[in-house]
Amino acid sequence: MASEVKTNAPHSTTGGTAASAMHGDPTRRDFITTAALAWAGVGGAIALWPFIQQMNPDASTQALSSTEVDLAPIKEGQAITVLWRGKPVFIRNRTKDEIEKAKDTPLAQLPDKASENEANPGASASDQNRTKPGHENWMVLVGICTHLGCIPKGQGLSDQRGEYGGWFCPCHGSTYDTAGRIRKGPAPRNLDVPPYEFVSATKIKIG
Amino acid sequence: MSDHLSTYEPKGAFAKWMDARLPVMRMMHGQFVDFPTPRNLNYMWTFGGILTLMLGVQILSGLVLSMHYQPSDAEAFNSIELIRRDVNYGWLLRNIHAVGASMFFFAVYLHMARGLYYGSYKAPREILWILGVIIFLLMMAAGFMGYALVWGQMSFWGVTVITNLFSAIPLVGSSITKWLWGGFAVSGVTLNRFFSLHFLLPFVIVGVVALHIWALHVVGQNNPTGLEIKTKSDSVPMLPYAVMKDFFAMAVFMVIYAWFIFFVPNYLGDADNFIEANPLSTPPHIVPEWYFLPFYAILRSIPSKLGGVLMMFGSIALLAFLPWLDTSNVRSAKYRPMFKWFLWAFFFSVIALGYLGGKPAEGSYVLWSRVFTTYYFAFFLLIMPIVGLIETPRRLPNSIMDAVLGGGGPMASGVAPAAAEKR
Ligand code: HEM
Ligand code: FES
Numbered sequence: 209m210a211s212e213v214k215t216n217a218p219h220s221t222t223g224g225t226a227a228s229a230m231h232g233d234p235t236r237r238d239f240i241t242t243a244a245l246a247w248a249g250v251g252g253a254i255a256l257w258p259f260i261q262q263m264n265p266d267a268s269t270q271a272l273s274s275t276e277v278d279l280a281p282i283k284e285g286q287a288i289t290v291l292w293r294g295k296p297v298f299i300r301n302r303t304k305d306e307i308e309k310a311k312d313t314p315l316a317q318l319p320d321k322a323s324e325n326e327a328n329p330g331a332s333a334s335d336q337n338r339t340k341p342g343h344e345n346w347m348v349l350v351g352i353c354t355h356l357g358c359i360p361k362g363q364g365l366s367d368q369r370g371e372y373g374g375w376f377c378p379c380h381g382s383t384y385d386t387a388g389r390i391r392k393g394p395a396p397r398n399l400d401v402p403p404y405e406f407v408s409a410t411k412i413k414i415g
Numbered sequence: 416m417s418d419h420l421s422t423y424e425p426k427g428a429f430a431k432w433m434d435a436r437l438p439v440m441r442m443m444h445g446q447f448v449d450f451p452t453p454r455n456l457n458y459m460w461t462f463g464g465i466l467t468l469m470l471g472v473q474i475l476s477g478l479v480l481s482m483h484y485q486p487s488d489a490e491a492f493n494s495i496e497l498i499r500r501d502v503n504y505g506w507l508l509r510n511i512h513a514v515g516a517s518m519f520f521f522a523v524y525l526h527m528a529r530g531l532y533y534g535s536y537k538a539p540r541e542i543l544w545i546l547g548v549i550i551f552l553l554m555m556a557a558g559f560m561g562y563a564l565v566w567g568q569m570s571f572w573g574v575t576v577i578t579n580l581f582s583a584i585p586l587v588g589s590s591i592t593k594w595l596w597g598g599f600a601v602s603g604v605t606l607n608r609f610f611s612l613h614f615l616l617p618f619v620i621v622g623v624v625a626l627h628i629w630a631l632h633v634v635g636q637n638n639p640t641g642l643e644i645k646t647k648s649d650s651v652p653m654l655p656y657a658v659m660k661d662f663f664a665m666a667v668f669m670v671i672y673a674w675f676i677f678f679v680p681n682y683l684g685d686a687d688n689f690i691e692a693n694p695l696s697t698p699p700h701i702v703p704e705w706y707f708l709p710f711y712a713i714l715r716s717i718p719s720k721l722g723g724v725l726m727m728f729g730s731i732a733l734l735a736f737l738p739w740l741d742t743s744n745v746r747s748a749k750y751r752p753m754f755k756w757f758l759w760a761f762f763f764s765v766i767a768l769g770y771l772g773g774k775p776a777e778g779s780y781v782l783w784s785r786v787f788t789t790y791y792f793a794f795f796l797l798i799m800p801i802v803g804l805i806e807t808p809r810r811l812p813n814s815i816m817d818a819v820l821g822g823g824g825p826m827a828s829g830v831a832p833a834a835a836e837k838r
Contacts, residue, residue: 357600359695
């Protein structure tokens with residue numbers, strides 16, 4: 209087919225003889241066909257982009273990205289769960305004992321040694337790196353098990369908290385300590401600390 | 416088989432006129448009336464027809480359900496209660512569809528087991544088999560998204576756990592989950608897109624089924640002996656023989672189906688799914704629908720997150736490679752004394768994994784899941800290639816006809832007119 213086009217085309221003066229075309233060397237026509245197909249491929253890929261991109265979180269979902277929470281009613285030892293971007297956020301007012309336990313844990317015992325806290329990227333998973341200075345009693349965590357997304361138990365006073373006194377995921381048995389760090393079970397990472405800041409002594413803004 | 420000579424004769428002026436323009440009747444006649452089917456097919460060959468019927472049933476019942484269903488966070492759960500209580504015959508249509516999904520999977524598992532036992536995946540049926548694996552994957556996607564639509568606790572947390580599997584992928588994992596959810600967690604946005612896809616997928620399945628049947632009619636059906644049709648006497652025309660047998664099997668299947676619909680419609684469901692989805696509380700024990708349990712058990716038996724995900728998807732993907740993993744040139748396990756027992760042990764493992772997948776992931780349940788997961792993979796990756804090389808198969812009959820008459824060659828050749836069919 210290609211060689212036939214070649215011999216019949218009077219304007220194909222350069223780019224080899226009819227003989228070379230017969231030996232299977234690419235002709236100009238082959239080049240144009242390939243280039244046109246490649247260009248159409250690029251166009252197709254670009255046209256596909258909006259169809260893929262529409263599935264990402266939309267503007268209204270992105271806009272709901274911060275929540276303010278009043279901490280005053282939460283007594284020591286109590287915890288509440290709030291919704292932030294459709295995800296539960298655990299806020300626990302830890303007891304002295306719970307804070308001590310978290311501080312005394314040697315880093316070497318942690319399966320995940322990273323802080324998992326956007327505020328302290330690259331830092332170690334020490335208790336200090338997962339809380340705010342001066343507010344060490346407050347543990348703020350995204351309440352989603354880093355294994356497959358269940359919500360761990362441990363917010364309610366009567367909940368099972370697992371052997372490390374933090375949170376326990378009923379789905380496949382991941383156990384977190386009082387700083388929300390994974391200690392046992394299939395979850396690969398510590399519970400995430402969401403971005404938040406203290407806007408006053410008793411109020412935080414998440415997001 | 417596609418080159419067999421059809422006896423189609425258009426009857427009447429209109430049929431002749433049509434035949435010269437769109438010979439669809441000629442094609443149907445050739446493919447579904449005088450199409451040669453092996454004369455020794457057993458009832459395991461009726462599930463293809465049953466599956467086609469079930470696909471039709473799901474599409475029809477799904478279409479009418481979608482006239483009443485509301486794919487939104489606020490309304491989904493209520494709209495299904497409305498279907499069950501207020502819509503005329505809604506209770507029936509809903510049960511047809513929900514039980515139908517289970518019956519569909521029940522039939523597909525038997526259909527696949529048939530293929531494994533009689534070696535239907537071997538040359539020249541590789542493409543036919545791979546198309547089947549693709550249909551199975553599409554069915555799993557359709558079933559998973561359909562279950563999400565109920566928007567009960569088990570729907571919601573099932574979707575959460577399964578979509579989170581993708582977060583195990585290094586680097587891009589969390590972008591993929593966000594993209595799937597259309598948000599930062601499973602939400603009504605996710606439900607809405609699952610509804611669109613759940614509506615679409617069955618029609619994609621129809622397309623792949625058409626290719627599957629086309630491929631079947633090019634290479635012809637396998638049969639319990641695993642031999643090809645050699646002479647005309649090895650086969651019977653599809654109508655009435657195979658068609659009547661299919662209809663009878665469908666009728667029996669429908670009786671069982673109806674029993675579930677009318678007497679125990681919720682038997683295969685989960686009590687937690689009668690509680691509306693609550694993103695703030697996870698039920699204590701998450702289990703998928705029964706037809707996913709063996710794969711769920713494989714997922715949970717691996718102590719690493721990424722490893723578990725890879726093994727689970729791998730266990731299905733592996734099926735597509737069977738034609739090349741099996742080194743024996745005898746098709747049917749009937750004539751493979753060693754392979755046969757390994758295969759029964761494999762069937763047992765899959766059922767055992769199904770049982771274990773429904774139990775909590777602790778103690779000896781995990782241990783046994785690991786044992787059976789190991790056998791599952793060893794069966795495909797070690798036993799299939801090795802047994803094919805070392806086993807001595809039993810002597811095969813000369814032809815399908817011989818196998819049916821149970822005798823040796825001479826008697827059969829006396830009966831058969833032996834009009835050799837050219838292939
Ligand atoms: C391959 C075929 C199909 C399969 C395997 C399938 C599977 C399922 C499953 C497992 C459910 C949840 C059942 C329950 O517990 O209530 C479901 C629900 C639903 N499906 Fe399908 N389906 C199929 C085809 C379709 C089609 C073609 C449509 C629409 C045209 C559809 C529309 C719906 C709707 C509206 C619901 C929600 C109502 C309900 O749950 O009863 N389905 N489907
Ligand atoms: S989701 Fe928490 S342990 Fe699996």
